[in-house]
Amino acid sequence: MFKNKRILVTGGTGSWGYELVSQLLPQEPKEIVVFSRNESSQVAMSRTFEDKRLSFCIGDIRDREAMLEACKEVDYVYHLAALKHVPICEDHPYEALKTNVIGTQNVIEAAIANRVKRVIYISTDKAANPSNFYGMTKAIGEKLIVYANLLRSDTTFVCVRGGNVLGTNGSVIHLFKQQIRDGHPVRITDKRMTRFFLTLQDAIRLLFKASEESVGGEIFVITMPACKIVDLAQVLMEHAGREVEMVETGVRPGEKIHEILLTDYESQSTVVYDGQYLVILPPIEIPGLRERYRHYPAIAIKSFSSGESHMNKVQIREMLAGGGFLS
Numbered sequence: 001m002f003k004n005k006r007i008l009v010t011g012g013t014g015s016w017g018y019e020l021v022s023q024l025l026p027q028e029p030k031e032i033v034v035f036s037r038n039e040s041s042q043v044a045m046s047r048t049f050e051d052k053r054l055s056f057c058i059g060d061i062r063d064r065e066a067m068l069e070a071c072k073e074v075d076y077v078y079h080l081a082a083l084k085h086v087p088i089c090e091d092h093p094y095e096a097l098k099t100n101v102i103g104t105q106n107v108i109e110a111a112i113a114n115r116v117k118r119v120i121y122i123s124t125d126k127a128a129n130p131s132n133f134y135g136m137t138k139a140i141g142e143k144l145i146v147y148a149n150l151l152r153s154d155t156t157f158v159c160v161r162g163g164n165v166l167g168t169n170g171s172v173i174h175l176f177k178q179q180i181r182d183g184h185p186v187r188i189t190d191k192r193m194t195r196f197f198l199t200l201q202d203a204i205r206l207l208f209k210a211s212e213e214s215v216g217g218e219i220f221v222i223t224m225p226a227c228k229i230v231d232l233a234q235v236l237m238e239h240a241g242r243e244v245e246m247v248e249t250g251v252r253p254g255e256k257i258h259e260i261l262l263t264d265y266e267s268q269s270t271v272v273y274d275g276q277y278l279v280i281l282p283p284i285e286i287p288g289l290r291e292r293y294r295h296y297p298a299i300a301i302k303s304f305s306s307g308e309s310h311m312n313k314v315q316i317r318e319m320l321a322g323g324g325f326l327s
Contacts, residue, residue, distance in 0.1 A: 001027070001212055003028045004028065004029070005075040006032075006073055006075050007029050007076045007078065008032075008071060008078070008116075009021065009033070009035065009078045010036070010077070010078070010079050010107065011082065012036055013036045013041035013042055014169055015165065015167065016122065016165070016203065018045065020078060021045075021054065022049075025054070030053070031053055032055070033055050033056070034054065034055070034056050035061075036058070036059075036081065037058065037060050039058060061079075061104070061107055062098050062103050062106065063106070064106045064110070067109075067110035068109075068113055068114070071113070071114040074116050076116070076118050076119075076211065077111055077116055077118070077120070078120050079104065079107050079121045081099070082103075082137075083096045083099045083137075084124070084134060086126070086133075086252065087252055090133050090252075090254050096137050100137035100138060100140075100141055104121070104145070105144055107119065108144060108145070115155065116154075116155050118211060118214075119148075119158070120159075121142070121145040122162070123138050123139075123141065124161065124162060125161060125196055125259045126259065128161070128259075128260045128261060129260060131256050132253070134254070145157045145159050146217050146282045147284070149216040149217040149286050156216030157216055158214040158216055158218055158220065159210075160207055160210045160219070160220045161280075162222065162224075163196030163197060163224050164195050164197050165198060165200055165203050166320070166323040166325065167324075167325060168200070172232070173325055176232070176236050177240070180236055180240050183244060186246045186247070187249050188233065189248065189250060189251050189255060190250070190251050191229075191246070192228075192257050193229040193257055193258075194228050194229065194257070194259070195227065195229060196225070196226045196306050197224060197225065197319065199319070200323070205222075206220060209274070209277060215292045216286060216289070217281075217284075217286040217289050218279050218281060218282075218293075219279070220273075220279055221261050221262060221270075222277055223276055223277070225311045225315065225319070226305075226307075226311070227315075227319075230246065231310070231316055232316055235313050235320065236320070239317070239326050258306045261304035262280055269281040270299045271296035271297060271299065272298075279293055281293060
């Protein structure tokens with residue numbers, strides 16, 4: 001699929017970007033362009049891969065002209081760039097708006113102007129019934145991407161919606177491991193807190209699934225396990241052989257106790273696809289979209305909440321070991 005293709009990855013120096021690039025390079029692309037703002041991160045990534053097919057572009061998705069230039073002769077765009085930390089977006093809503101909403105619109109317009117084949121937008125479970133500004137901006141981003149398929153262009157647009165990816169920058173796992181290592185209390189906002197988790201490898205598989213099989217306008221969701229954050233912390237303590245105190249710090253503004261993968265409204269137009277995936281179909285009519293999925297079964301339940309079914313400690317340990325976090 002990607003052989004001899006030019007691929008642009010916005011925000012490509014983050015954890016998702018590293019894994020995406022590492023899985024794209026064996027598929028013989030002509031070039032992968034990493035577009036991001038941080039010079040030092042680009043230098044570090046260049047040294048890590050040392051591959052002549054990998055090139056770097058300093059720029060900001062907020063800059064429409066920069067996006068227009070970056071999308072020239074590009075076949076696929078993976079739009080990863082975002083402000084994603086909930087407290088930062090709560091404290092700086094205008095900055096989050098400019099990056100997550102206006103930046104996404106710039107990506108859409110640049111892709112259409114350059115006749116990019118496909119744009120894959122990375123969203124989050126926090127976009128389902130959003131309670132914080134980050135989730136709201138990602139929900140708007142999803143809408144922009146879905147509706148872009150009505151603009152009569154040569155570009156198709158598709159969303160993928162994931163959960164918390166194990167071990168990404170700012171991950172609670174790194175924080176907990178450091179606190180345990182230092183003998184400090186593990187700080188949890190609320191001991192009832194639950195979250196969905198998936199590995200980076202599963203996240204990239206979801207991206208490729210959407211890249212290869214989408215019509216345009218869908219939201220692909222991978223069904224993923226949930227766990228109690230206190231159980232996650234306890235497994236990490238048991239592995240380290242060190243018990244430390246758990247301290248509740250209080251729920252932060254906009255933070256949910258439990259996340260959901262899709263809303264009750266979305267469940268009315270969601271199908272089960274290829275066992276592991278859900279596909280949310282939009283309320284608008286996009287040519288060929290409903291026909292593509294009409295033979296797939298509708299989901300049997302109304303919503304997927306991280307508060308409903310949890311991994312036990314053995315399963316959490318297996319998940320962490322599989323992701324390389326118990327070495």
